[in-house]
Amino acid sequence: MLRENPNLSEYPKPQTNDSRILAAAASLLELLALRLGQTPPQWTKDVGALPEPIYLLKAAASMKRLRELCETQAPEPLRKRGFYAPPNFLEFA
Numbered sequence: 001m002l003r004e005n006p007n008l009s010e011y012p013k014p015q016t017n018d019s020r021i022l023a024a025a026a027s028l029l030e031l032l033a034l035r036l037g038q039t040p041p042q043w044t045k046d047v048g049a050l051p052e053p054i055y056l057l058k059a060a061a062s063m064k065r066l067r068e069l070c071e072t073q074a075p076e077p078l079r080k081r082g083f084y085a086p087p088n089f090l091e092f093a
Helices: 019-036 042-046 064-073
Strands: none
């Protein structure tokens, strides 16, 4: 994705009315932009939080300490929209 379109600020808004897809796209683009020192697309500012939280690690549902870590230390672009993951989420693949 980044090889083909390295300028994150130019990514278009997904053509959907699904708030989960919009929130996920905005969160991930903001996270990548933050880590790469870029500006995220302007449209991401208009995407709000989800009505219910989504934990990006299945184990967070049953492991209290992991759930608390995700809720307090998730990367800010994810956390502000209701996505919860460990602080190093997507740092390596």
